[in-house]
Amino acid sequence: xxxxxxxxxxxxxxxxxxxxxxxxxxxxxxxxxxxxxxxxxxxxxxxxxxxxxxxxxxxxxxxxxxxxxxxxxxxxxxxxxxxxxxxxxxxxxxxxxxxxxxxxxxxxxxxxxxxxxxxxxxxxxxxxxxxxxxxxxxxxxxxxxxxxxxxxxxxxxxxxxxxxxxxxxxxxxxxxxxxxxxxxxxxxxxxxxxxxxxxxxxxxxxxxxxxxxxxxxxxxxxxxxxxxxxx
Amino acid sequence: xxxxxxxxxxxxxxxxxxxxxxxxxxxxxxxxxxxxxxxxxxxxxxxxxxxxxxxxxxxxxxxxxxxxxxxxxxxxxxxxxxxxxxxxxxxxxxxxxxxxxxxxxxxxxxxxxxxxxxxxxxxxxxxxxxxxxxxxxxxxxxxxxxxxxxxxxxxxxxxxxxxxxxxxxxxxxxxxxxxxxxxxxxxxxxxxxxxxxxxxxxxxxxxxxxxxxxxxxxxxxxxxxxxxxxxxxxxxxxxxxxxxxxxxxxxxxxxxxxxxxxxxxxxxxxxxxxxxxxxxxxxxxxxxxxxxxxxxxxxxxxxxxxxxxxxxxxxxxxxxxxxxxxxxxxxxxxxxxxxxxxxxxxxxxxxxxxxxxxxxxxxxxxxxxxxxxxxxxxxxxxxxxxxxxxxxxxxxxxxxxxxxxxxxxxxxxxxxxxxxxxxxxxxxxxxxxxxxxxxxxxxxxxxxxxxxxxxxxxxxxxxxxxxxxxxxxxxxxxxxxxxxxxxxxxxx
Numbered sequence: 001x002x003x004x005x006x007x008x009x010x011x012x013x014x015x016x017x018x019x020x021x022x023x024x025x026x027x028x029x030x031x032x033x034x035x036x037x038x039x040x041x042x043x044x045x046x047x048x049x050x051x052x053x054x055x056x057x058x059x060x061x062x063x064x065x066x067x068x069x070x071x072x073x074x075x076x077x078x079x080x081x082x083x084x085x086x087x088x089x090x091x092x093x094x095x096x097x098x099x100x101x102x103x104x105x106x107x108x109x110x111x112x113x114x115x116x117x118x119x120x121x122x123x124x125x126x127x128x129x130x131x132x133x134x135x136x137x138x139x140x141x142x143x144x145x146x147x148x149x150x151x152x153x154x155x156x157x158x159x160x161x162x163x164x165x166x167x168x169x170x171x172x173x174x175x176x177x178x179x180x181x182x183x184x185x186x187x188x189x190x191x192x193x194x195x196x197x198x199x200x201x202x203x204x205x206x207x208x209x210x211x212x213x214x215x216x217x218x219x220x221x222x223x224x225x226x227x228x229x230x231x
Numbered sequence: 232x233x234x235x236x237x238x239x240x241x242x243x244x245x246x247x248x249x250x251x252x253x254x255x256x257x258x259x260x261x262x263x264x265x266x267x268x269x270x271x272x273x274x275x276x277x278x279x280x281x282x283x284x285x286x287x288x289x290x291x292x293x294x295x296x297x298x299x300x301x302x303x304x305x306x307x308x309x310x311x312x313x314x315x316x317x318x319x320x321x322x323x324x325x326x327x328x329x330x331x332x333x334x335x336x337x338x339x340x341x342x343x344x345x346x347x348x349x350x351x352x353x354x355x356x357x358x359x360x361x362x363x364x365x366x367x368x369x370x371x372x373x374x375x376x377x378x379x380x381x382x383x384x385x386x387x388x389x390x391x392x393x394x395x396x397x398x399x400x401x402x403x404x405x406x407x408x409x410x411x412x413x414x415x416x417x418x419x420x421x422x423x424x425x426x427x428x429x430x431x432x433x434x435x436x437x438x439x440x441x442x443x444x445x446x447x448x449x450x451x452x453x454x455x456x457x458x459x460x461x462x463x464x465x466x467x468x469x470x471x472x473x474x475x476x477x478x479x480x481x482x483x484x485x486x487x488x489x490x491x492x493x494x495x496x497x498x499x500x501x502x503x504x505x506x507x508x509x510x511x512x513x514x515x516x517x518x519x520x521x522x523x524x525x526x527x528x529x530x531x532x533x534x535x536x537x538x539x540x541x542x543x544x545x546x547x548x549x550x551x552x553x554x555x556x557x558x559x560x561x562x563x564x565x566x567x568x569x570x571x572x573x574x575x576x577x578x579x580x581x582x583x584x585x586x587x588x589x590x591x592x593x594x595x596x597x598x599x600x601x602x603x604x605x606x607x608x609x610x611x612x613x614x615x616x617x618x619x620x621x622x623x624x625x626x627x628x629x630x631x632x633x634x635x636x637x638x639x640x641x642x643x644x645x646x647x648x649x650x651x652x653x654x655x656x657x658x659x660x661x662x663x664x665x666x667x668x669x670x671x672x673x674x675x676x677x678x679x680x681x682x683x684x685x686x687x688x689x690x691x692x693x694x695x696x697x698x699x700x701x702x703x704x705x706x707x708x709x710x711x712x713x714x715x716x717x718x719x720x721x722x723x
Binding site (some may be wrong): 101189 | 512515518519523552555572585588609613
């Protein structure tokens with residue numbers, strides 16, 4: 001059972017998603033506006049937030065930013081349009097994943113589980129069993145405590161950022177295509193929007209790199225994908 | 232290719248001057264030549280008649296003058312000797328006009344000075360004998376034009392009574408003919424420069440006609456090339472200016488019609504996009520509970536009919552969602568809002584993922600060159616491939632083999648999907664990529680929205696490639712997707 005906060009202005013969609021998720025055993029609180037959502041963040045203490053981007057009053061993007069200022073709760077965007085820049089902007093604003101409406105309750109739940117799973121037990125999908133704690137350059141990655149330190153200071157990472165870093169750093173020097181990262185880290189299909197990966201890499205670099213434009217930790221391999229190091 | 236080019240003019244046409252300018256100038260020259268000739272001919276004819284009349288009149292006058300002084304000396308019934316003397320005297324008095332005279336009394340023989348008969352045209356005697364006035368007749372003698380006159384001599388006291396004596400005179404008209412031919416020569420030498428000179432106004436006139444015609448033509452060419460806002464500067468009041476104004480009117484109508492049509496089409500497309508967009512929200516609410524419906528329908532706790540109804544609603548909701556999705560996708564292509572997100576991928580992996588995602592890997596035979604990489608939008612290629620393979624599996628029947636084959640040919644990626652089914656009916660083949668075309672009219676319901684192949688073709692086009700359909704000789708349909716393997720450096 002997961003505590004889900006749904007921020008959605010359309011009453012029918014709100015009812016439908018709530019109904020579907022409740023039937024699947026999730027405790028769901030649904031609010032109409034971003035302001036109500038931010039208030040519920042403290043009172044309801046959700047484990048995951050489902051966020052519509054098209055909201056009256058405070059926009060979904062703004063909500064996303066405000067949530068990230070105070071919390072690293074996983075955010076999944078419920079987008080009415082799959083075609084536009086909104087999803088990318090939402091991802092850049094700190095969302096971890098997205099679902100394009102109309103989506104079945106099954107798909108929404110699958111996406112929620114995937115997002116939640118990545119912050120749960122340490123990653124074991126990569127080859128070998130990585131050290132519990134690795135230090136690379138100025139970066140220390142604690143796989144047990146799920147914490148990342150830079151110059152000894154705690155770096156707050158959103159769930160998707162943390163999982164991506166854990167995944168890449170578990171196989172340093174190995175290149176993963178964006179499609180592979182979609183499958184392994186986000187549990188999406190091979191064909192999902194690779195901009196999801198790009199947006200997350202961008203956010204991650206902003207937090208861990210000295211100069212995000214000349215990344216040392218998460219490097220781009222042109223034409224192939226991304227890899228961790230080598231420094 | 233042995234067939235002649237369709238633009239080549241037929242042989243017959245090349246014998247006639249082609250350009251309007253040439254034709255105008257030729258017509259001008261012909262008209263001026265004709266008028267010069269006609270004028271010259273009339274002048275010459277007139278002058279010639281006048282010259283000959285004058286020669287005749289002078290000859291008759293001179294002869295009468297001579298006769299008036301000589302006739303009274305003749306006896307009433309002149310003998311041959313008298314007549315010869317008369318002729319001799321007359322011949323001598325001819326002066327510059329070297330005429331040959333002869334005389335005859337009643338039905339007597341014609342008597343001339345030399346004894347030799349003077350040249351006279353046949354019939355002049357018959358005409359001259361009964362006449363009261365002088366009779367003239369032209370004839371040819373020794374290749375020269377001659378004139379003969381017959382002057383009847385009257386009784387001295389009774390001018391109206393014939394004496395029976397008729398005097399004939401014949402002389403050459405060579406000098407008069409010379410004058411006339413000199414006139415003809417003058418007309419001829421004058422006509423040629425006049426005709427040639429008329430080419431100048433002809434060219435000027437042709438230019439003034441051709442300039443507006445040329446403007447019209449280039450305007451019409453612009454229109455044909457799609458510049459419907461082309462207008463001509465229509466000055467003046469002549470027929471060509473009228474034509475230009477008519478052309479402008481036509482262009483304005485055409486432009487307005489095209490704009491109306493474009494506007495209608497844009498509205499229709501926007502409407503389709505808006506409708507699908509509006510349908511998304513209620514569909515989102517319904518789709519979010521399909522799991523609930525499925526679970527309850529399968530629980531066995533409900534009345535069987537209710538359970539079936541629930542299952543139906545859930546299935547059709549999903550179908551509707553797919554159709555709206557496809558409609559939205561088509562709308563994005565129509566609006567030019569479809570964006571490519573290219574990535575360099577392994578083609579073999581791409582094909583395998585498409586098949587395994589849909590659990591098709593057991594039913595499809597894959598042949599992809601190992602290590603083949605392409606820079607494409609993987610999501611869009613998945614859409615194309617899933618459509619083609621899905622179609623092949625549906626139409627090919629359960630046992631027929633479906634082959635997917637991919638090769639790099641030069642800088643192109645060539646991907647074919649072949650099925651072992653009955654192929655595409657010939658009447659459907661040209662419309663197979665049209666929207667809402669279904670392969671078999673008898674198949675009242677298919678899994679697709681009817682937009683699948685249209686979307687696939689649009690995706691191919693977005694990649695700068697093509698998607699084509701054909702029937703293979705042994706039966707079965709073959710779809711070929713051809714894309715550039717990689718983009719030039721500056722591409723997206």
